[in-house]
Structures are given as C-alpha cells and as structure tokens.
Amino acid sequence: MLLEDLPQSLSACRRCATAGYFIGSTPIVTLHAGAVFMTVGQAPGRQEAEVTHKPFSGPAGKRLFRWLAQAGFDEAAFRATQAMTAITKCFPGPHPAGRGDRVPSRVEQALCAPWLEQELALIDPQVLIPIGGLAISRFLGNGQLMTGLIGERFERDGRILVPLPHPSGASQWFNVPENKARLARALAILSELRKQVG
Numbered sequence: 636m637l638l639e640d641l642p643q644s645l646s647a648c649r650r651c652a653t654a655g656y657f658i659g660s661t662p663i664v665t666l667h668a669g670a671v672f673m674t675v676g677q678a679p680g681r682q683e684a685e686v687t688h689k690p691f692s693g694p695a696g697k698r699l700f701r702w703l704a705q706a707g708f709d710e711a712a713f714r715a716t717q718a719m720t721a722i723t724k725c726f727p728g729p730h731p732a733g734r735g736d737r738v739p740s741r742v743e744q745a746l747c748a749p750w751l752e753q754e755l756a757l758i759d760p761q762v763l764i765p766i767g768g769l770a771i772s773r774f775l776g777n778g779q780l781m782t783g784l785i786g787e788r789f790e791r792d793g794r795i796l797v798p799l800p801h802p803s804g805a806s807q808w809f810n811v812p813e814n815k816a817r818l819a820r821a822l823a824i825l826s827e828l829r830k831q832v833g
C-alpha cells in the first residue's frame with residue numbers, strides 16, 4: 636500500500652464495530668510523508684471525534700502542545716509536517732464509570748495494530764513519541780512502570796523513542812515533583828532531537 640492510499644483504506648475500517656465494540660468516530664490520524672516525528676497516543680477523545688477531527692486537539696492536546704512548545708515545536712508546523720496517530724484510531728466512547736474515555740480493550744488494540752504497523756512502515760519516522768501508558772507499553776513494554784521510563788531516551792528497531800506521560804488533566808502524576816523533573820528531561824531530549832533531526 637502507498638501512503639496516499641492509507642487514509643482512504645483506514646477511513647473504511649469497521650473492524651471494532653464488527654467485533655461488537657462501541658465506536659464513536661471514524662479513524663482520526665495525521666499522516667505526512669517525510670515526517671521525522673510520530674506521536675502515538677491511546678485513542679482519540681470526544682472533542683476530536685465530535686468537533687475537530689484532529690489528533691490531540693481537545694484539552695489534553697492543548698497541554699501536549701504546551702509541552703512540545705517547551706521543546707521548541709510550533710503546533711501548526713508540527714501538525715502540517717509530522718505524524719500523529721494512536722494505538723486505536725477511533726473514539727472508544729466514555730468510560731463506563733463516567734470518568735474520562737473508555738480504555739480500548741486488548742482485542743481492539745490487536746485489531747488496530749496492523750494499521751499502526753503500516754503507518755510505521757510507510758512513514759518510517761526517526762523519532763517515536765509514545766504518549767501515555769498504553770502507547771508506552773506497546774513500544775517499551777517490559778514490565779517497567781511508565782514513570783521509570785519518562786525522561787529517558789530509547790532505541791528500538793532503528794528508531795529513537797522518547798516517551799511522554801498522557802497529558803490528561805485527570806492524571807495526578809504531574810503533582811509529584813520528581814515527575815515534573817522527569818517530564819522536563821523528556822522535553823529537553825525532544826528539544827535536542829528537534830535541533831538534530833527535525
């Protein structure tokens with residue numbers, strides 16, 4: 636498959652609905668040929684599904700781009716040139732307990748995994764930014780807690796990985812001073828990479 640054919644194929648995907656899962660949107664990704672950086676989140680949220688149809692464009696996205704701005708990235712330029720995707724690419728609906736969004740099941744993650752593989756193969760980004768526990772465990776899953784990985788740089792399959800926490804306002808992670816320092820280290824790594832390869 637060619638990269639220019641991927642959005643149309645992806646937009647026709649109904650794998651999760653066919654498997655009986657609630658799906659609240661069509662796939663929401665941004666894919667640019669030649670992207671050096673690729674963010675990989677968990678799944679789109681309600682704002683992305685119902686209003687903007689762009690990855691990370693709700694409240695969590697605003698926080699993410701505030702972080703990326705600290706690393707020297709301009710949001711408009713990043714959206715126009717880099718790649719933004721997710722472990723599952725359709726809005727999974729609200730969490731049954733009413734707090735935040737439903738976490739995609741392992742079955743949904745597996746159903747969507749071939750799309751992520753194709754994105755990686757067709758775009759071949761030099762730097763992956765897994766955002767949040769689900770994406771971090773997909774690329775760096777080795778039984779470690781996410782916290783121990785933030786602020787570090789990794790190499791896998793010829794790519795550099797710089798994990799970030801999920802920028803959801805619901806997380807208490809950011810209130811811990813050590814975690815603020817970890818996030819600052821991660822952004823400093825991304826700033827260096829932007830100067831080197833961006």
Ligand code: SF4
Pocket residue numbers: 645648649650651652658661662723724725743746747748750
């Ligand atoms: S989440 Fe992925 S596999 Fe499931 S319907 Fe959307 S694009 Fe298809």
